[in-house]
Amino acid sequence: MTKVYHITYYPQKETVCLHFWGCNLRCRTCIRQKEIYDCHLNGSGQSTGGQRLLPLKEVMNNLKILKVSKVIFMGWEASIDPELANLARLLHYKFRSYNTLITNGLKLPHLDHIDEVVLSIKAYTETVSYTHLTLPTKRIV
Ligand code: SF4
Numbered sequence: 001m002t003k004v005y006h007i008t009y010y011p012q013k014e015t016v017c018l019h020f021w022g023c024n025l026r027c028r029t030c031i032r033q034k035e036i037y038d039c040h041l042n043g044s045g046q047s048t049g050g051q052r053l054l055p056l057k058e059v060m061n062n063l064k065i066l067k068v069s070k071v072i073f074m075g076w077e078a079s080i081d082p083e084l085a086n087l088a089r090l091l092h093y094k095f096r097s098y099n100t101l102i103t104n105g106l107k108l109p110h111l112d113h114i115d116e117v118v119l120s121i122k123a124y125t126e127t128v129s130y131t132h133l134t135l136p137t138k139r140i141v
Contacts, residue, residue, distance in 0.1 A: 003081040004059050005051035007140040008038040014069035016097075016140075018059065018087075021051055023077035024106050027122055032076050041139055054141065056083055060090060062140050068095040074102045079109050088113035 006019035017038060023030070031039060036051065054062075071091050078084055078101055091097045092113045100116040101109075111117065 001053055001055050002059055002083040002087060004054045006037055007062055009066055009140050014067045016063060016068050017072045017074055019074055020076055020078040020081050021053060022080055024080055025104055056087060068097050071097045072100045077104055079103045079107050085110040
C-alpha cells in the first residue's frame with residue numbers, strides 16, 4: 001500500500017502529480033491543513049480527515065492510459081512513504097518519466113530513480129509567507 005490518495009494530470013506538459021498523505025512536520029501555514037486536493041484544481045476540497053490510500057498497482061493502473069513525461073511526488077510529504085523508491089522505479093521503467101520529489105528534506109528515500117529533488121526550506125519567522133502558481137490541471141483520483 002502506498003500513501004498516494006490523490007492524482008492529478010497536467011496534459012499540456014504530460015505531467016502527473018502524485019499526492020501523498022501525511023507529513024513528519026506540522027507547519028503552521030501548511031496548505032494541506034486547509035485543502036487536501038491539488039491547489040491548481042478549481043474548487044479544491046476542504047480536509048475531511050483520512051483518505052483512501054491506493055495500492056501500488058492501482059496507482060500504476062490509473063496512469064496507464066496517460067502519456068507521462070514527468071511525475072511529481074508531492075504533499076503532504078512523499079518521502080515518508082516506504083513505497084516511494086519502488087514507485088519511482090516502476091515509473092522509470094514504464095514511462096521513462098522524469099521523476100521529481102518535492103520534500104521538506106527531513107527524511108530522504110533512496111534516490112536511484114528520482115531525477116530531481118526540490119527542497120523546501122521551512123521558515124521560523126511569522127513574517128514570512130508564500131505564493132504558488134495556478135496551472136490548468138485535471139483530477140484523476
Ligand atoms: S512540510 Fe509541507 S506538507 Fe509537511 S506540514 Fe510543512 S508545509 Fe505541510
